[in-house]
Amino acid sequence: MEIRWDVFLIIVGAAIVTFIPRVVPLMVLSRIELPEWGMRxxxxxxxxxxxxxxxxxxxxxxxxxxxxxxxxxxxxxxxxFLIAIKTRSLLVTVLSGVIFFMFLRWVFTWV
Incomplete structure (x- = not known):
């Protein structure tokens, strides 16, 4: 298999472009203590x-x-949404959403 350098450089460039905006703010903000209003x-x-x-x-x-x-x-x-407010659990919210959607799709195929 041949390595195409233009494709390789595009992949490396894309990795750098996505890496910098994620790491630089993390590095800067880890050294600074933000005020309470900023944390909120x-x-x-x-x-x-x-x-x-x-x-x-x-x-x-x-x-x-x-x-x-x-x-x-x-x-x-x-x-x-109501279950998410009541339980504040991501797992319960996602499962209930999937179940509601599956049920509605099943009901409306019979109608």
Whole structure:
């Protein structure tokens, strides 16, 4: 098998480009003690990113805002969201979401 140097350099470059934005902030922030308000602000980043990813997947279908009547994912997301609030467990939330979605897909194939 022949090694193509252009492909190898693209892979190395992509690795460096993805490595630098992850490691540099970690190295800088590990040496600095952030104020309390900064730590509180950083606690909201993961849930904000997750909410943005999930809401786009659930609420938008074919480039249009979808409604409850034609969106099984949105119908399954409502009880899953309530379970997430109640249990605060990622495992229980994911399992309940999958189960709700599977159940709704099964029900609507019979209708």
């Amino acid at each position: 602000w950083l606690n909201y980043v993961p849930i904000s990113v997750m909410a943005a990813l999930i809401s786009q997947e659930i609420l938008v279908h074919d480039g249009k805002l979808s409604s409850l009547t034609d969106n099984i994912q949105l119908v399954a997301a409502i009880p899953t």
